[in-house]
Amino acid sequence: MEALESNLRRFISDNFYVEPDELSAEVSLIGSGIVDSTGVLEIILHLEEIYGIKVEDAEALPRNLDSISNLVRFIESKLDIVKA
């Protein structure tokens, strides 16, 4: 989980020009203006490419994608489903 969180933090930091230490796990990525709707699409593409999961439109919800901690939880749940 720590590796996952760290990878996500680096991806968001590198792609959306925010210092890693300004990026707490709980900060709202949309609400704080770090990403816009195109940025959410970039995040989804990243998840699909790097973690091999498919993000359906109905899953593109703030509770899944709007913070690093939400992303970690979402990816883990998707990977659990894949494993099962």
Add this chain to the structure above:
Amino acid sequence: MRGPAKLLDELLAFDREAAVGQICKALRQQVYRRLRRKGVVLGLSGGIDSSVCAALAVRAFGSQGVVGLLMPEAHSDQESERLGRMVADQLGIECLLEDITPALEGLGCYRRQEEAMRQSIPAYGPGWRSKIVLPSVVDSEAYRFSTLVARSPEGEELSCRMEPRAYLTLVAATNFKQRVRKTFEYYHADRLAFAVLGTPNRLEYDQGFFVKNGDGSADVKPIAHLYKTQVYALGDYLGLEQEILGRAPTTDTYSLPQSQDEFYFPLPYQPMDCCLLAFNRGIAPEIAAAEIGLLPAQVARVYRDIEAKRRAARYLNEPPLLVEE
């Protein structure tokens, strides 16, 4: 205690005569005194905003001080040109036709659009038509992603979510249209020593519904403080034809017909105006919802969308940034 439809009543409770007087006075002061220009040039789309602006400009500068431009291109609805010409005739202003298709072809606008669309729909090519739509923000918490809707020459309709690079390329290519139109507006303004009049209403100006250095560029923007509902009311007061007053807002940008609320705004203009007014007044979603005919959760989603669009509009409105102010 707020009663039903109070927001709409508030939007419409303004003195039309005073509003017209205030705008015309400001226009004359800005164009003659501050900008030292002799009149205004504006694009005519046959929509309510440009038609009201043309009528206001004629009141401010007389018909000799206003030039309207019709600027169709290959994907334009022919109604836009017909209605734009009708407005010019009604107002007695000079009306010039500038077909921007050759300029767009020279810039590769259509080729670049098709290349971007082929990344999502490989068969896309000549004879196909398309538009970009956004799902409703009102009925779901889900993020809204632009969907490409394409219709084949045989009438088959396909739709798919675009990947970010292809989507941005499609938007960038399409933005040539607004930027070429603005180039023509400034050409005519320069040769006449006129100013360019921009036609955004408050909803568009506030929410960033314009192309930077395209339709967002102008010397004066006389209705940017008016909600769209108020612009329609002014159009009625100014005696515009029913065809203009009754025409639904359209983007007239993509080759398939596209309404503004399927492309950008989460609601049709009147409830959207009410939401924006309520948001600006700090009215809680629970109170606004009853007046607009939505659920509180739906109004809360529209409020969040308003905030997000304002953040996005910040870049659009930013002037060039200098190292030393």
